Amino acid sequence: MRRDDHGSEWRGRDPEKDAIRDRIWSLLEAEGVARFPGARGRIPNFRGAEAAADRLDDVPAWRAARHLKANPDLPQLPVRIKALRQGKIVYMAEPRLASDRPFRELDPARLGDRIRAAASIGGAARLGRPLPPEAVPPLDLVVAGSVAVTRDGARLGKGGGYSDLEFALLQELGLITPDTVVVTTVHPLQIVPSLPMTPHDLPVDWIVTPDEAIATHTRYPRPAGIDPDLVQPDQWETIPLLRRLARHR
Numbered sequence: 314m315r316r317d318d319h320g321s322e323w324r325g326r327d328p329e330k331d332a333i334r335d336r337i338w339s340l341l342e343a344e345g346v347a348r349f350p351g352a353r354g355r356i357p358n359f360r361g362a363e364a365a366a367d368r369l370d371d372v373p374a375w376r377a378a379r380h381l382k383a384n385p386d387l388p389q390l391p392v393r394i395k396a397l398r399q400g401k402i403v404y405m406a407e408p409r410l411a412s413d414r415p416f417r418e419l420d421p422a423r424l425g426d427r428i429r430a431a432a433s434i435g436g437a438a439r440l441g442r443p444l445p446p447e448a449v450p451p452l453d454l455v456v457a458g459s460v461a462v463t464r465d466g467a468r469l470g471k472g473g474g475y476s477d478l479e480f481a482l483l484q485e486l487g488l489i490t491p492d493t494v495v496v497t498t499v500h501p502l503q504i505v506p507s508l509p510m511t512p513h514d515l516p517v518d519w520i521v522t523p524d525e526a527i528a529t530h531t532r533y534p535r536p537a538g539i540d541p542d543l544v545q546p547d548q549w550e551t552i553p554l555l556r557r558l559a560r561h562r
Contacts, residue, residue: 329509330469337461337503346500349387356386356458356471359500364523366391366498371526372519374494378453380404382416382483384476385434386458392498393432393456397421404449405437406479410552416449417441446486446554452493455480457515459497466516466531467508468497477515477536478544482554485538494518495535512536 341347341357348358369375369392382404383393396403403419417437424431424440431440457476461469470476483489496519504520516533519526539555549555 327509330472333469333505333508334460334472337505340502341500344502346502354471356384356388356460357500357503358387359503361500361523362388362498363391365500365521366395368521368523368526369395369496369498372494372496372521374454374519375496378494380450380452381454381456382406382452382479383456384458385437389456389458389498390432393419394429396456397424397428397432403432404444404452405434405441406475407443409475410479410482410554412443413553414443414445415552415554416444416446418444418449446482446488449483449486449488451490452483452488455483455489455493455495457495457497457517459499459503459517461503461505461508462497462499462517462520463505463508464520464527464529466518466520466529466533467510468515468517469508470515477513478539478548480515481513481536481539484536496521498522 338352338357341352341359346360348360378401380402381396383389385405393403397419400421405417405419407415407417419431419437419441421428427440430436457468458470459468460471480489495515495517497517498521501522501524510533512534513536515536516531518529518531520529544555
């Protein structure tokens with residue numbers, strides 16, 4: 314079992330998905346597209362991440378969004394900076410959701426000239442306002458990191474499962490609705506012909522590269538809340554929000 318740079322387990326339970334991840338990571342490295350700190354075991358930071366963030370303005374849901382949740386990974390740092398500079402309020406999850414107040418609110422009205430610092434993982438921990446789930450408003454848009462995607466909206470993450478789990482939790486809480494748009498930014502080499510998808514996998518509505526914004530018109534269903542059979546035993550113990558939801562089931 315591997316661990317990524319934030320300590321989350323890369324469980325690697327599906328050999329087909331693992332093989333696709335390895336292929337994409339190797340391709341990005343071989344083509345000189347991967348940037349610090351390297352692609353393998355991560356949502357890969359890619360050359361052109363800033364240009365992909367700039368192209369988000371081509372997505373109507375991005376332009377309209379006021380409140381959004383963003384993943385903490387390095388390739389989406391330009392996305393978080395852009396959102397804050399445009400006056401959007403950004404929510405980032407605590408690592409491994411291991412807090413009673415598991416979301417950090419980044420409000421540009423509070424940050425002043427500290428926007429760039431606050432958009433990083435460490436900056437969000439220092440400057441973001443920790444909130445319990447009930448203090449988070451309904452979300453207009455979710456930014457997800459990806460290892461690979463297809464043009465019809467299938468998505469593959471790094472294998473830790475936390476992005477899917479966060480989405481399912483927010484859906485259980487009513488903070489994500491069918492109108493909440495899911496977008497990812499990737500390098501064109503991360504777009505593949507097909508991906509295996511399971512009911513707990515998160516599809517995307519928009520794929521944005523440095524060159525284009527792709528509306529997927531996805532037909533893949535979103536996770537329908539928390540599936541207890543897919544929650545790891547340690548997650549029940551370490552994620553307060555899961556324990557709270559379990560008491561109310």
